[in-house]
Amino acid sequence: MSLAIFDLDNTLISIDSDHAWGEFLLEQGAVDPTAYREANDRFMADYEAGTLDMDEFLAVALRPLAENTPQQLASWHQQFMAGWIEPHILERGEELIARHRTSGDTLLIITATNRFITAPIARRLGIDNLIAVEPEMKGGRYTGRAVGTPSFREGKITRLKEWMADKELSMEDAWFYSDSHNDLPLLEMVDHPVAVDPDDQLKEIAKQRDWRIISLRD
Secondary structure: OEEEEEOOOOOOOOOHHHHHHHHHHHHHHHOOHHHHHHHHHHHHHOOOOOOOEEEEEHHHHHHHHHHHHHHHHHHHHHHHHHHHHHHHHHHHHHHHHHHHOOOOOOOEEEEEEEEEHHHHHHOOOOOOEEEEEEEEEEEEEEEEEEEEEOOOOHHHHHHHHHHOOOOOOOOOOOEEEOOOOOHHHHHHOOOEEEEEEEOOOHHHHHHHHHOOOOOOOO
């Protein structure tokens, strides 16, 4: 049995759930239509370029969680799952998950998107283990801040080691599936790095290092 680690956005689903959530909030009229759209698109471009300032991003991305009640957020997320996520869950991604499950592997999603957005998606995919950015809650409300190390770039390794500390798991023979060059630190750490519909930079590196390259969309 091995550890099978999956990135989420543009890997198991064909969109970026963080960016899509921002578009959903715009659709609901829940955020400033000009400033928020500009920021949402800029952060997406920075992520793709490998220049994202995570602290700046989280300050903007987590603010709507603090500005709305948990009840309103839960209602919105149900709509978001139905209209934005479900159509973009990749059938071949689910088949890949099923193969690892059948092999008895421990399944884990690790994502730079926050837990509020991704926990319901992980449940929908049947994966119990999730490492995500952790939004802070106090008194039953989100504060708009994150706690702990953001699971982004090298932070994914930090959070993975923390998660494994009290578990009888090993990185020996571990798999990691990702689309993004931002995940190079963790891809370099596993025995089985797999580039999934990779961005141009990751595709080139994967070819140079003879890593497996697959598509879940064809």
